[in-house]
Amino acid sequence: MGLTEKWLTKLKDQSLFSKIFAVMVISIILVTVLITGVTVQMSQKLFVQTFSITNSKIIDQIKSALENSHYATVNSAIEVGQSGVIRSFMTEKDINSLANFKRYYSMRDQMDRIQSGIGGTNIGLSILGVNGRSYTSDVTYWSGSSEELKNNPITKAAQERNGQLFYSFMDASPFNSQSRYLVAAKALTAPGLSKPYGTLYMFTRESDFRKNYASFTSQGNDVMFLDTSGLIVSGNRTEQIGSMSPDLLKSAQQIAEVGLSSQELTIGGREVIVLADYLPSYNLYIVNLIDKKQTIGTLLDKKAIFLIVAAIAAVAVLVIYFLTKRLTQSLRTLVKKMSNVTKKSFHNYMSVTGTYETRQLSTAYNYMLKELNDYVGQLVETQKEQRKAELAALQQQINPHFLYNTLASVNILVQRGSKEQATETIHALISLLQNTISNVNETITVEEELINLKHYVYINQVRNGNRIKVDYFVSPDCMSAKVPKLVLQPFIENAFFHAFNIKTSGYIYVTIMKDRDTLHCEVVDTGDGMDLDNKDSIPASSVSRQLFSGIGIRNVHARLTLLYGEPYGVSISSTPGQGTKVSIKIPC
Secondary structure, eight states: HHHHHHHHHHHHHHHHHHHHHHHHHHHHHHHHHHHHHHHHHHHHHHHHHHHHHHHHHHHHHHHHHHHHHHHHHHHHHHHHHHHHHHHHHHHSOOHHHHHHHHHHHHHHHHHHHHHHHTTTEEEEEEEEESSSOOEOOOOTTTTTHHHHHHHHHHHHHHHHTTTOOOEEEEESSSTTTEEEEEEEEEEETTTTTTSSEEEEEEEEEHHHHTTTTTTOBTTTTTEEEEEETTEEEEEEEEEGTTTTTTHHHHHHHHHHHHHHEEEEEEEETTEEEEEEEETTTTTTEEEEEHHHHHHHHHOOOOHHHHHHHHHHHHHHHHHHHHHHHHHHHHHHHHHHHHHHHHOOOOOOOOOOOSSSHHHHHHHHHHHHHHHHHHHHHHHHHHHHHHHHHHHHHTTTTOHHHHHHHHHEEEEEHHHTHHHHHHHHHHHHHHHHIIHHHHHHHHOEHHHHHHHHHHHHHHHHHHHHOSSSEEEEOOOOGTTOEEETTSSHHHHHHHHHHHHHSSSOOOOEEEEEEEETTEEEEEEEEEEEEOOOTSSEEGGGGGGGGGGOOOOOOHHHHHHHHHHHTTEEEEEEEEEEETEEEEEEEOOO
């Protein structure tokens, strides 16, 4: 039997209350879980939609702020390109020290004025001319040589764009986060010149650039900027700056090109919502990452929801438990009383209460019990009458030849002149007939049964002489015990007439004793014995009737089993040439 079948069998054996309660509990749990799950999912979906709309507006605000910064950068670049002092500094050759100093001083004054217009504390300006001259407004932004600046890839990219302003990421020192810059570079050109006469560099620290959007970030809500190669040039998670993220770039490109509102991705084992937009002025993608687990966890306290739902379910289960128990109480009482019927308790009538169904069942049960009691009463009376009839029939089974032979023996005694012995024999016969035929009581005491036995034995010894002697061994505490009438006489009769056909003399022993609640009676003879089909002992019902006369062992055994049940009755053991033992078990 499989595990499923065992569970089904076990479920079938449960009570109606257990089944109803189990079904209700499972239903409550399923409904609670489903409603909670649907509610949480709808809340999460609504939260994501609301959060996405809000963050889209935030992206627009960041874009607006960066566009303003871009316009200021463009204006500064235009001023630098239009300044003749700056152009002459980067194009004219050295004349003398005084002239060079005046030219440098004028250029620096012009650069300070331009820088003050764009916020001198946040942007560092550098210029590099074709004549090899260079200038840096703040060495904390760029401290390298002019040759290093000339060989930097940004310079080459600016020359290739021929006067177009562009932005690029520079990490001067990977071990110092303050050396990360967003550089706006532009090749300086002038009418009449075939080649740029210099390059303008505007350094903005990444940490300063981050201030444009830092206030819009939070735990699980990140903002970052990617260039067209997938390089992260800025972000509130500084450990990611300078790393490549092609998946994020692909998602940002799809959102910007197709016009999607958002996308859901799994990046680094995190489920995120991606919002993105393209900044054409910077040639960068602004990306907003929303961590679903962290942000939704902030909105929805799942532990609190679980505790509340568990408390509601527990209350519902308790209510269902008491309601179900109350509704099935009368039915369980009925089942309990009906189960007592199998224990022969036929008077457990049911009070008619409870639901309509249980009231109908109780009424039917009470009617059935009343009919059963009436039937049992009639059956008991019928069995009593049957036992009386059987006893009467048994009493009529006294062998007529026994009476004839007894009377013939008395006649002989009278003719011989043995009047006293004849009188005693007649008295024994009268007493025997009174106790066996006239007495209609079903049971008598062991003492009365012994008196009948002794009368019977005396009569037989008068007829046949004293060649068969009888001895009695009876425990004194057995004298008052009740036994069915004529329970021992058939076995004494059988021993007298069948046990000594080969042997001419012998003994018959009658033993009666108690063992706890059972009375053990034995009739043992030392006669011829018999073959019981190679068995040591058999029940009396298995022995042929031809071995017995008079009342008969079969009738005695049938009476005992009828009165007391199968554990009681008669059994016989015998050995050829040694004798026979008849054992009788009767409850005290």
